[in-house]
Amino acid sequence: MPPAPRVTSPADPGFWRSPLRGPWLTSVLGVVLLVGITVLFVTGLLSYAAYNPNLSPVNDKTPDKGLLGFYLFAWPTDPHWLYRLNQGLHVTVGVTLIPVLLAKLWSVLPKLFTLPPARSIGHALERVSLLLLVGGALFEFVTGVLNVQLEYLFPGSFYPLHFYGAWVFFAAFAAHAVLRLPQAVRVLREPGWRARLRDPRPEPVDEIDEGGLVAPRPAEPTLSRRGALGMVGAGSALLFVTTVGQTVDGPLRRTALFAPHGGGDPGSGANGFQINKTAAKVGVEPRDTGDLWRLVVSGPHREVSLSRTDLLQLPLHSATLPIACVEGWSTSDQRWRGVRLRDLAVLAGFEEDPPGVLVESLQRHGAFRKAALRDNQVRDPRSLLALRVNGQDLSPDHGYPARIIVPAAPGVLNTKWVSRLTFGEL
Structure with a gap:
C-alpha cells in the first residue's frame, strides 16, 4: 500500500x-x-x-x-x-x-x-x-x-x-x-x-x-x-x-452571571436596582443638585424656573415602568412618581397638543447629555419628570433631583439629573 x-x-x-x-x-x-x-x-x-x-x-x-x-x-x-x-x-x-x-x-x-x-x-x-x-x-x-x-x-x-x-x-x-x-x-x-x-x-x-x-x-x-x-x-x-x-x-x-448587570439587584431599598452610569462617572457633584438647583421649563414665548419644592407642589402622578438599556439589561418594573411631561408643557405655553421636548442634563461628560422626545412620548400620561421611586426620593445615582421616565424608551433617553426642558425645539 x-x-x-x-x-x-x-x-x-x-x-x-x-x-x-x-x-x-x-x-x-x-x-x-x-x-x-x-x-x-x-x-x-x-x-x-x-x-x-x-x-x-x-x-x-x-x-x-x-x-x-x-x-x-x-x-x-x-x-x-x-x-x-x-x-x-x-x-x-x-x-x-x-x-x-x-x-x-x-x-x-x-x-x-x-x-x-x-x-x-x-x-x-x-x-x-x-x-x-x-x-x-x-x-x-x-x-x-x-x-x-x-x-x-x-x-x-x-x-x-x-x-x-x-x-x-x-x-x-x-x-x-x-x-x-x-x-x-x-x-x-x-x-x-x-x-x-x-x-x-x-x-x-x-x-x-x-x-x-x-x-x-x-x-x-x-x-x-x-x-x-x-x-x-x-x-x-x-x-x-x-x-x-x-x-x-x-x-x-440571579443566574445572569456574565451579564453586565446580572446577578440580582445591586442593593436593597427603593433605589436598589440597576444603574447604568453613576453621578460621579458623568461629573455630577452634590453642589449641582442641592438647594440651588432649578429646572428651567421653556417654550417659544414662555420660560419658568422651578425648584424641587415647586415641582412637588404640582399635581403628581405615578407610573410603573422598567428601565431598559441598549446593552440588553433591564430592571423590573419600578413605581415612579412625579410631574407629567404634558403638564410641564402647559407651563411652557402649550395648552393643547404638546410638542416634542429637548431634555438637557447636568452631566458634564458622556453620551446623551441631551436627548429629544417625540410628541407622542410627551403626551403619554405615563411619561413623567420623576422625583421619587418606590416611595422614596431618587438617589443621586438614579437622577436626583429629577429624571425622565418614558414608557418603551431606551434607557439613555430616560435622562437623569435634568436641568432644562425646552418644548417645541428639536
Missing part, C-alpha cells in the same frame, strides 16, 4: 482530517443561523428606530445613513415593555448564537484556504461574499459582546460601527443564504437523516461535490454528529442561562 501523500498546507484538502465536516452538519448549523441572525438584524434595526434618530441630531448616532434609514418610524410608547423585549431578545439571541457561529465557521474552514482564489468571475464573487460574511459576522459579534460587557469601550462610535457593519454583514449573509439554502434544504430532506445524525463516519463523497467539505482522508471518528451538535447546544444553553436573566424577572436574574 503506497504511503499517504505528504500534506504541508491548509490549501491541500488532505490537511483537514475531521470526519464530521460535511454538508449535513454545515446545513443544520446554517439553518439555525439563518433564523437567529434574521432575528438579530430585525431587532437591531428596531433598536435604532427606538432612538427616534430622525427627530433630532442629538438622538442620531448614525449620521449620513441616507437610504439605510428608509425603515425609521416614530417609536411608540405601547406596550411599555417593547424596548425591554426588543433589546433583551437582541442581546440574548446574539450571545446564545456564539457557539453556533463558531461551529459553523469551523465546519467551512477548509473553504477559506481553497486555491486558486478564483476560478471564474462567479467564483471570485462568491469568495468575496464569503470574506465579507465571515469578517462581518466576527466584527458584529465581537463589537456587540464588547459593548455589552464593557459599555463604554466605543464611546460615541459604537452606534455607527455596529449599524454600518450590520448592513454589510447582512447583505453578504442574504446573498450566501440565497446561494446555499436550496442545497441545505435538499441535504436536510434526504431520507435517513436521523441515522446520519448518529453515524460518526464521513459522509459519502458523491454527496459533497458542491461544497467540497468532506475530508478525502478522514481521521478515525471520536465523536458523532449528534455529540457535536450536543456540545454546541450545551454551550449555547450555558450562555443563555447566564445572560437572559438580565432581561427577565424571577430566579433567572
Whole structure:
C-alpha cells in the first residue's frame, strides 16, 4: 500500500482530517443561523428606530445613513415593555448564537484556504461574499459582546460601527443564504437523516461535490454528529442561562452571571436596582443638585424656573415602568412618581397638543447629555419628570433631583439629573 501523500498546507484538502465536516452538519448549523441572525438584524434595526434618530441630531448616532434609514418610524410608547423585549431578545439571541457561529465557521474552514482564489468571475464573487460574511459576522459579534460587557469601550462610535457593519454583514449573509439554502434544504430532506445524525463516519463523497467539505482522508471518528451538535447546544444553553436573566424577572436574574448587570439587584431599598452610569462617572457633584438647583421649563414665548419644592407642589402622578438599556439589561418594573411631561408643557405655553421636548442634563461628560422626545412620548400620561421611586426620593445615582421616565424608551433617553426642558425645539 503506497504511503499517504505528504500534506504541508491548509490549501491541500488532505490537511483537514475531521470526519464530521460535511454538508449535513454545515446545513443544520446554517439553518439555525439563518433564523437567529434574521432575528438579530430585525431587532437591531428596531433598536435604532427606538432612538427616534430622525427627530433630532442629538438622538442620531448614525449620521449620513441616507437610504439605510428608509425603515425609521416614530417609536411608540405601547406596550411599555417593547424596548425591554426588543433589546433583551437582541442581546440574548446574539450571545446564545456564539457557539453556533463558531461551529459553523469551523465546519467551512477548509473553504477559506481553497486555491486558486478564483476560478471564474462567479467564483471570485462568491469568495468575496464569503470574506465579507465571515469578517462581518466576527466584527458584529465581537463589537456587540464588547459593548455589552464593557459599555463604554466605543464611546460615541459604537452606534455607527455596529449599524454600518450590520448592513454589510447582512447583505453578504442574504446573498450566501440565497446561494446555499436550496442545497441545505435538499441535504436536510434526504431520507435517513436521523441515522446520519448518529453515524460518526464521513459522509459519502458523491454527496459533497458542491461544497467540497468532506475530508478525502478522514481521521478515525471520536465523536458523532449528534455529540457535536450536543456540545454546541450545551454551550449555547450555558450562555443563555447566564445572560437572559438580565432581561427577565424571577430566579433567572440571579443566574445572569456574565451579564453586565446580572446577578440580582445591586442593593436593597427603593433605589436598589440597576444603574447604568453613576453621578460621579458623568461629573455630577452634590453642589449641582442641592438647594440651588432649578429646572428651567421653556417654550417659544414662555420660560419658568422651578425648584424641587415647586415641582412637588404640582399635581403628581405615578407610573410603573422598567428601565431598559441598549446593552440588553433591564430592571423590573419600578413605581415612579412625579410631574407629567404634558403638564410641564402647559407651563411652557402649550395648552393643547404638546410638542416634542429637548431634555438637557447636568452631566458634564458622556453620551446623551441631551436627548429629544417625540410628541407622542410627551403626551403619554405615563411619561413623567420623576422625583421619587418606590416611595422614596431618587438617589443621586438614579437622577436626583429629577429624571425622565418614558414608557418603551431606551434607557439613555430616560435622562437623569435634568436641568432644562425646552418644548417645541428639536
